[in-house]
Amino acid sequence: xxxxxxxxPVGFPPKVTRQAPAPRLDTLDGKTVxxxxxxxxxxxxxxxxxRAWFTEHLPGARTVLTRISSVYLHDDPxxxxxxxxxxxxAILGVGH
Amino acid sequence: MTLETRYGVPxxxxxxxxxxxxxxxxxxxxxxxxLRQVFVPQPxxxxxxxxxxxxxxxxxxxTGRAVMQEVVDGLTRPFTxxxxxxxxxxxxxxxxxxxxxxxxxxxxxLHNRWTDMLPIVLPTQERVxxxxxxxxxxPDEIVGRMRSTxxxxxxxxxxEKVAVNAVMAGARPDxxxxxxxxxxxxxxxxxxxxxxxxxxxxVNGPIRHEIGMNxxxxxxxxxxxxxxxxGRAYGLLSQNGQGGSVPGLSYMGNQGNGYAYTSLTFAxxxxxxxxxxxxxxxxxxxxxxxVSVFSGVRATSFTLGLRERFWxxxxxxxxxxxxxxxxxxxxxxxxxxxxxxxRGGFTKKDALIDWVHDTALMxxxxxxDYQLVQNYIYPRATxxxxxxxxxxTAAPDDLIPMFRREDIHxxxxxxxxNGYWRIMGCNYQKTATVDxxx
Numbered sequence: 001x002x003x004x005x006x007x008x009p010v011g012f013p014p015k016v017t018r019q020a021p022a023p024r025l026d027t028l029d030g031k032t033v034x035x036x037x038x039x040x041x042x043x044x045x046x047x048x049x050x051r052a053w054f055t056e057h058l059p060g061a062r063t064v065l066t067r068i069s070s071v072y073l074h075d076d077p078x079x080x081x082x083x084x085x086x087x088x089x090a091i092l093g094v095g096h
Numbered sequence: 097m098t099l100e101t102r103y104g105v106p107x108x109x110x111x112x113x114x115x116x117x118x119x120x121x122x123x124x125x126x127x128x129x130x131l132r133q134v135f136v137p138q139p140x141x142x143x144x145x146x147x148x149x150x151x152x153x154x155x156x157x158x159t160g161r162a163v164m165q166e167v168v169d170g171l172t173r174p175f176t177x178x179x180x181x182x183x184x185x186x187x188x189x190x191x192x193x194x195x196x197x198x199x200x201x202x203x204x205x206l207h208n209r210w211t212d213m214l215p216i217v218l219p220t221q222e223r224v225x226x227x228x229x230x231x232x233x234x235p236d237e238i239v240g241r242m243r244s245t246x247x248x249x250x251x252x253x254x255x256e257k258v259a260v261n262a263v264m265a266g267a268r269p270d271x272x273x274x275x276x277x278x279x280x281x282x283x284x285x286x287x288x289x290x291x292x293x294x295x296x297x298x299v300n301g302p303i304r305h306e307i308g309m310n311x312x313x314x315x316x317x318x319x320x321x322x323x324x325x326x327g328r329a330y331g332l333l334s335q336n337g338q339g340g341s342v343p344g345l346s347y348m349g350n351q352g353n354g355y356a357y358t359s360l361t362f363a364x365x366x367x368x369x370x371x372x373x374x375x376x377x378x379x380x381x382x383x384x385x386x387v388s389v390f391s392g393v394r395a396t397s398f399t400l401g402l403r404e405r406f407w408x409x410x411x412x413x414x415x416x417x418x419x420x421x422x423x424x425x426x427x428x429x430x431x432x433x434x435x436x437x438x439r440g441g442f443t444k445k446d447a448l449i450d451w452v453h454d455t456a457l458m459x460x461x462x463x464x465d466y467q468l469v470q471n472y473i474y475p476r477a478t479x480x481x482x483x484x485x486x487x488x489t490a491a492p493d494d495l496i497p498m499f500r501r502e503d504i505h506x507x508x509x510x511x512x513x514n515g516y517w518r519i520m521g522c523n524y525q526k527t528a529t530v531d532x533x534x
Binding site: 001002003004005006007008009010011012013014015016017018019020021022023024025026027028033039040041042043045046048049050052053057058067068069070071073075080081083084087088089090091092093094095 | 097098099100101102103104105106107108109110111112115119124125126127128130131132136139140141142143145148149151152153164167168171172173174175180181182183184185187189190191192193195196197198201205210218219220221224242246249250251252253254256257260261264332336337338339340467470471472474475476479481
């Protein structure tokens with residue numbers, strides 16, 4: 001049986017090293033949760049409804065609805081620093 | 097991921113369910129396979145607040161658990177070792193495929209999604225060596241890096257990897273410098289955008305004639321070996337060089353795009369154009385060979401010639417048919433190009449581009465309501481980026497330009513069998529010099 005030797009067409013991926021996530025909170029009571037609108041399609045409407053859920057079901061958690069500073073393609077250190085200094089957790093949405 | 101790793105903020109990301117495999121894959125290749133992600137039904141766009149509240153109160157379509165229970169758990173439940181994943185991921189790429197019969201190798205390439213689903217030429221060492229003989233560059237030299245979308249990691253590819261994909265596409269070895277130049281742009285021809293993008297490549301300079309490219313009749317169709325296989329090689333290199341283009345995983349174009357088969361590659365008809373060649377307008381000399389790449393390449397409108405009485409209105413109508421986020425590149429047969437000179441007095445290409453900019457107008461209220469304007473332009477406008485910020489001051493009925501002037505381009509292509517011409521909605525990305533890769 002005749003066989004051929006051919007080359008692999010796939011490129012070279014970067015090395016991946018495990019990243020450590022942030023420690024989780026014990027509870028959301030008394031904490032500030034940022035709801036971050038990534039400004040994609042109607043994400044703001046969706047997050048408004050999620051905020052309403054928090055008001056009804058977890059009134060002890062304070063929610064802040066905010067939007068990223070530009071389009072989702074850009075990093076947004078201004079918003080991330082605000083959340084870091086004034087908040088305890090974040091919910092980002094909605095990736096389509 | 098940035099909030100978690102750089103700012104130490106526990107975070108949950110909410111996505112629509114169609115993106116389940118994509119976002120899990122992105123999290124994994126960024127070293128966080130257990131990133132807390134919650135899914136709601138697709139679409140979000142156009143749903144009423146009550147419908148979206150039902151999403152919030154409902155269940156995650158992927159896991160079947162209550163959406164808000166997953167959100168709260170995601171912020172409060174500690175990570176297990178399994179969720180954190182291994183310290184390092186093995187992601188090596190071999191140089192050679194395990195030897196096998198011709199039929200089995202064809203099946204393997206198809207199974208691994210290394211092809212565009214059309215038959216390929218198997219990249220034997222002899223064929224790849226013949227391709228490599230047409231550049232002075234070393235086989236192990238890194239040509240560039242690509243990724244399918246902003247959130248994915250860049251993969252690298254060497255001269256040899258580009259040659260492998262060029263062989264697969266059926267390209268002749270003397271086309272190789274053009275293919276290397278395309279690879280060197282780092283602009284993928286296999287974007288994963290849900291908008292179903294493709295690429296377009298315009299070749300200028302002496303290389304067009306050296307390798308027999310077509311700028312005339314049928315230039316954008318399946319009638320020239322160099323046009324067809326150079327563009328196909330660019331596409332195959334993109335999907336393999338960036339680590340894949342798999343529907344549902346690393347390709348999300350909702351309808352797909354037929355232009356992607358050959359990345360709409362053609363030569364400009366410089367000899368019959370009334371204006372300077374495209375590459376000269378982008379910093380190259382007339383006797384240099386260059387290739388220019390465009391992305392998007394979705395919307396097309398067309399017409400025949402320019403009528404004496406209403407040509408301005410007809411062109412305006414074509415322009416209004418484009419989405420404002422997909423600016424116009426006029427692809428003009430030489431007959432139509434000369435009509436623009438005769439009717440409009442556009443002896444310079446810049447004058448034509450100025451006129452297109454000033455003609456493509458739309459009421460501000462309509463403009464800002466476009467979904468893609470809301471997604472990609474409005475946020476930049478609200479933070480002061482011009483020229484969009486100034487448009488925000490316009491009243492809803494005021495006419496404002498649909499496109500930035502610098503995003504409007506003109507290319508002359510066609511064989512003068514008639515004066516048909518078209519407008520391609522696309523984004524110019526980059527011009528690369530072919531001579532650097534000879």
